[in-house]
Amino acid sequence: QLMGACIMARRKTLEETGLLDEQYFMYYEEVDLCYRIKKAGWKIYFTPEAEIIHYAKQSSKQADVDMLVERNKSLYRFFKKHYGRLSVYTLRAILFIGMLVEISRTLVSLTKGAGKRIDIHWLKTDPEIYIRSLFF
Template sequence: MNPKVSIIILNWNGWKNLTDTCLKSLEKLTYPNYNVIVVDNGSTDGSQDLIKEKFPYVTLIENGKNLGFARGMNVGIKHALKNEVDYVFVLNNDMAIISRNLLEELVKTANSDKKIGIVVPKVMDYGDPSKVQFNGKIKHLSGFTMEVSGCGFLAKKEVLEDVGLYDPIFFMYYEGLDLFFRVKKKGYRIVFVPSVKIKHKGFGTSNQFSFHHQYYHIRNNFLFLKRYYPKKMLFIVKGVSRNLLRSIRDCLRCYLNRNLKGLLSSIRGTIKGLLDGIILVLNTKNFMEGEHEEYWHI
């Protein structure tokens, strides 16, 4: 019998042109043993009723409020793991499936080696599916390279039970990178499968020029680098500086486009993210050892 796969999608006011398109694309999958779980983070756009109406086979979990990406996804993953699933496929709602045999190939690769913990497909551009977004390596803003894209990946049940889920301290952004680093620190492999593809819009329900987008990118950059590079202050400064340059670029873009609201939000988010990041790093002891494990361990 084919291993059971649960596809987990988080929704927050993302029905139009995101979650609906993502769910429709799943209908092309040919894998015989999978189910779909959508976790709703307190949407106010009617997403819940529309999902129930258009996709009655989907298991809908309603959190009632916005728990953030990390904690919200954990609700769905924990639900799946309690229902005897073998694999969890985490998928952002701004994604769509290209390859019909996606799950067959990912599961086959994952089954080929006990040390494989996570398997990742090739990620293409949503507007131009011939253009590659992720092809096995990501050169991150912080200066390091990672072999996995967090917008869509397959993870083994036993690996998640061993390593833990997303750490909610990140809320949104860097939670995936943190999970992947923990997977590798435990000795598991992360494998890229280029023969199957998904496509990615980018930004989803987050606004590139919003306060929260700038804030969590800057703040979480500090937290992530402090956890994994606690003694390399020059590396931390270099990594955060790159993110600051990105924020300055976004502010300049808002100014040139006369987007006053976006400009003010971006400036506020950048400054507060910088200040909170410094404070949290200075005040957080034993962060590398997982001070917040009680929130994300199963």
């Protein structure tokens, strides 16, 4: 996946496929753009020799839970836009099952005394993120 911090594209490509979709808030807009570019038959290149300075997470570091909710909403929006509403329900179910598995693993570890080595903060935040991002 290309990072939105540094993307170059031909004008003709963007005229044909459109710019970044403003419906996305901070996440998945570059994934959506690259998907549309690739679908239109254009090639996407990654140039590891290019160097830029990007101060990661400067926009999102203030409110991690809120940003993760927005990330999930953008993920759902991407799937709905490109794969249909049913794909969003499937994705939500997969993420929900994954969350339950992680919570179960953490709870088992806690009962075995490994709680001191586990960051249990996400036991509260993961369900909150999941629930808050259900509706968009």
